[in-house]
Amino acid sequence: DGGITQSPKYLFRKEGQNVTLSCEQNLNHDAMYWYRQDPGQGLRLIYYSQIVNDFQKGDIAEGYSVSREKKESFPLTVTSAQKNPTAFYLCASSAERYQPQHFGDGTRLSIL
Amino acid sequence: KQEVTQIPAALSVPEGENLVLNCSFTDSAIYNLQWFRQDPGKGLTSLLLIQSSQREQTSGRLNASLDKSSGRSTLYIAASQPGDSATYLCAVYDGGGGNKLTFGTGTQLKVEL
Numbered sequence: 001d002g003g004i005t006q007s008p009k010y011l012f013r014k015e016g017q018n019v020t021l022s023c024e025q026n027l028n029h030d031a032m033y034w035y036r037q038d039p040g041q042g043l044r045l046i047y048y049s050q051i052v053n054d055f056q057k058g059d060i061a062e063g064y065s066v067s068r069e070k071k072e073s074f075p076l077t078v079t080s081a082q083k084n085p086t087a088f089y090l091c092a093s094s095a096e097r098y099q100p101q102h103f104g105d106g107t108r109l110s111i112l
Numbered sequence: 113k114q115e116v117t118q119i120p121a122a123l124s125v126p127e128g129e130n131l132v133l134n135c136s137f138t139d140s141a142i143y144n145l146q147w148f149r150q151d152p153g154k155g156l157t158s159l160l161l162i163q164s165s166q167r168e169q170t171s172g173r174l175n176a177s178l179d180k181s182s183g184r185s186t187l188y189i190a191a192s193q194p195g196d197s198a199t200y201l202c203a204v205y206d207g208g209g210g211n212k213l214t215f216g217t218g219t220q221l222k223v224e225l
Contacts, residue, residue, distance in 0.1 A: 042215035
């Protein structure tokens with residue numbers, strides 16, 4: 001079955017630690033996205049990539065980094081510079097610009 | 113800056129009732145609008161996408177309408193069922209050349225037996 005796989009489902013970060021969230025898709029989509037969801041707020045865009053080896057900052061990129069070395073993969077690193085990382089992180093992909101976005105099941109990140 | 117608002121924030125209805133969820137957006141220069149469903153602790157499932165040139169889209173018991181000039185969309189759910197209980201989110205693609213979805217905060221729906 002085609003889809004988006006995010007791992008791990010739950011992740012805990014210690015103070016000063018960088019952690020990486022995985023996102024893999026087998027839909028052959030060109031575009032991939034990372035969103036952050038906080039209670040009572042809509043999803044906010046962290047980074048997006050429309051093609052391999054290219055990515056752009058979204059609305060809340062500070063404290064995060066990404067790479068897009070393969071079409072199927074778009075990992076997100078939450079760095080120690082992100083002072084409030086506790087949230088639900090969602091990865092999405094779309095065939096191309098303006099096409100429907102398909103979402104993974106998310107990773108919940110908490111601080112130890 | 114585009115802002116998307118969904119009212120009400122929460123809604124509880126008895127099974128079988130028809131209901132309407134509302135979404136409004138401040139900048140009418142959108143490319144399209146998408147409705148999603150989110151179950152607790154899960155990702156989003158796309159329900160309907162309406163292009164800016166369209167007035168409505170239908171899928172089964174769901175009907176979404178779009179009035180770009182007034183900055184409004186509605187999601188109509190017919191004959192609601194307990195399995196429809198979830199949070200419903202609307203999101204707009206800005207027509208400004210980027211590929212950015214701006215989301216509302218959602219309506220949490222509970223359909224009771």
